[in-house]
Amino acid sequence: MELAIIIICVLIIAAILLYFFSIAFVRKRGKDIENFENAVKRSLKPYKEQIKEGIDYINSLECEEVYIKSFDGLSLFGRFYNSENARGTIILFHGYRSFAKRDFSCAVKMYIKWGLNVLLVDQRAHGRSEGRLITFGIKERFDAVSWINYVIEERGNSEQILLGGMSMGATTVLLCSGFELPQNVKGIIADSGFTSPVDIIKKVAKDNYNVGGALVLPIFNFFCKLFGGFSLYGVSTKDAVKKSKVPILLIHGKADNFVPCDMCCENYKCALCEKDILLVENAGHGLGFFFNKDAMRQKAFKFIEKNIA
Numbered sequence: 671m672e673l674a675i676i677i678i679c680v681l682i683i684a685a686i687l688l689y690f691f692s693i694a695f696v697r698k699r700g701k702d703i704e705n706f707e708n709a710v711k712r713s714l715k716p717y718k719e720q721i722k723e724g725i726d727y728i729n730s731l732e733c734e735e736v737y738i739k740s741f742d743g744l745s746l747f748g749r750f751y752n753s754e755n756a757r758g759t760i761i762l763f764h765g766y767r768s769f770a771k772r773d774f775s776c777a778v779k780m781y782i783k784w785g786l787n788v789l790l791v792d793q794r795a796h797g798r799s800e801g802r803l804i805t806f807g808i809k810e811r812f813d814a815v816s817w818i819n820y821v822i823e824e825r826g827n828s829e830q831i832l833l834g835g836m837s838m839g840a841t842t843v844l845l846c847s848g849f850e851l852p853q854n855v856k857g858i859i860a861d862s863g864f865t866s867p868v869d870i871i872k873k874v875a876k877d878n879y880n881v882g883g884a885l886v887l888p889i890f891n892f893f894c895k896l897f898g899g900f901s902l903y904g905v906s907t908k909d910a911v912k913k914s915k916v917p918i919l920l921i922h923g924k925a926d927n928f929v930p931c932d933m934c935c936e937n938y939k940c941a942l943c944e945k946d947i948l949l950v951e952n953a954g955h956g957l958g959f960f961f962n963k964d965a966m967r968q969k970a971f972k973f974i975e976k977n978i979a
Contacts, residue, residue, distance in 0.1 A: 687886065690879075691893045694871070695803050697795040698767070714772075717960045724775025728790075731782075738820045740794065740801075741812045747798035748817065751778065751788040758830035758856070758978045759787040761817050765837030765862075765956065766804065769797050773836040776959045780967060784974060786832070787825075791817055793839065803898040806867035807838060808905050811845035822854055830978050834859040836956055837929065841867075841907055844937060847918060848910030857977040858914075859970060861921040862956045865933040866906040873930070911941035918945045919973045923953025923961070946973060 714721060734750040749770075760781050764773040770790035781788050793810055794801035814833060821831055831854045835843040840863030847858055864870040871890065872883030891902045911918060918941055922934035931949060938947045948969045950958035959966045 684889075687889045688893065690886070691890055694874075694890070695805075695894070695898075697802060697804060713954060713957070717957070720960065721772060721775045724777075724779065725771050728771050728775065728778050731778075736789075736820070738816055740809075740816055742809070744794055744800040746792065746794060746800070746813055746816065748789050748791045751782065751790070753782045753785055753787050755785060756787045757785045758832065759789060759821050759825060760832040760834050760859075761789045761791060761814070761821065763791050763793060763810070763814065763833070763835040763839030763842045764796070765835075765839050766806070767796070768837070773839065773956065774834070776963070777834070780970070784971065786974070786978075789817065789821065793842070803894075804838075805894075805898060805900055806870065806902075807841040807845045807907075808867060808900050808902070809898075810838075810842040811849070811910075814842055814846040815849060815851070818852060818855060822852060827854070829854055831855045832857050832859065832974065832978065835861065835863065837862045838864075840864075844907040844918070845905065845910045847914035847916055847943075848912075851916060855916050857917045857919065857973060859919045859921070859973065860937075861958065862923065862926060862929050863907060863920075863934065863937065864929045865908055865936055867902050868905075869933065870929065871902070874928075907937050908940040911937055911943065911945075914941060914943040916943060917973070917977050918943055919969065920945070920947045921950070921958055921966070921969070922948075923950050923955060923958050925952050926955045928955040 731751050736748050736750055738746050740746050762770055762774050764770040778788050792799040794813055795804045818831060821829055833843040840860035843858050844860050844863050868887060871887060875881045875883055875886050894900050894902055920934050920938050922931045924931050938945060948965060950962050953961040
C-alpha cells in the first residue's frame with residue numbers, strides 16, 4: 671500500500687513537471703503569433719504604434735522567401751530583403767516565442783538604409799520553421815552556422831556578414847561566436863542575451879513559481895534528452911565568447927527584470943575578442959531602442975562602420 675502511494679506521488683510529480691516542461695520548451699500551435707494584435711505583449715503596449723510602423727515598413731518591402739535544412743534535418747524558413755548597393759548582409763535571430771518582424775521592427779529600416787541586406791530568420795520551433803522543441807540556443811547556434819553558409823553560397827565568398835539577435839536570439843549568436851566561423855562573419859550585435867539556458871531557467875523558475883533550479887533542472891534535462899536529444903548543461907555564452915574571434919557589441923536594458931543586466935556584464939567581462947557594450951538606462955527587456963534610440967543607432971552604426979568595409 672505504501673509503495674503504491676509512493677509510486678502515485680512520483681507519477682503525479684512527474685506529470686506536473688512534464689506539464690511545465692511543455693510550457694517552457696514545446697512550441698505552441700494554433701495561434702498566429704505574427705498577427706499584430708497577438709504579437710504585442712503587455713510590456714510592448716506603450717510602443718505599439720512604433721512597432722506597427724516598423725512591421726508595416728517591413729511588409730512593404732519585396733522579399734525572397736527561403737528555406738534551408740538544419741544540421742538535424744529540419745526545414746528552416748527565412749525572409750531575405752535586398753538593400754540597394756548593399757555592402758553586406760545581416761542575419762537576425764528573434765527571441766523566445768517571438769518573431770523577427772516584431773523583434774526587429776525598429777531595426778530593419780535602419781540596416782537597409784545603412785546598406786545591408788537583411789535576412790530575418792524564423793528560429794526552429796517558431797513561425798514557418800519546423801521543430802517541436804525550443805532549445806534556448808543549444809541547437810539554434812548550429813542553425814546560425816547553417817544560415818551563414820547559406821548566405822555565402824548565395825551571395826559569394828566575398829560577402830560580408832553580421833549576426834544580430836534579440837533575447838534568446840542574442841544567446842543564439844553569442845553561442846555561435848564560439849565556433850570557428852568563416853572569415854565572412856565580421857561582427858555580432860547581441861541585445862538582451864542571457865548567460866546560459868540553465869541560468870535563465872533557474873531565474874524564471876524562481877521568479878514565476880518560487881521553485882529552486884536544483885529541483886526542476888535535472889528533470890527538465892531528462893526530458894530534453896528523452897524528447898530532444900540535447901542536454902541543458904555545459905552550454906554557456908560566457909564560455910563561447912572567450913573563444914570568439916569575431917567583434918561583439920552587447921546591448922542591454924539596465925531595468926531588465928527578465929534577463930538581468932548582470933548577465934550582459936558577465937558576457938562582456940568574459941569576451942576576449944574586440945568588444946563594446948551599451949547599457950540603456952531605465953530600459954526593460956529588449957526595450958533599449960524605445961528608451962534611447964539615438965544611443966542605439968549611434969552605437970550600432972559605429973560598430974558596423976568599423977567592421978564592414
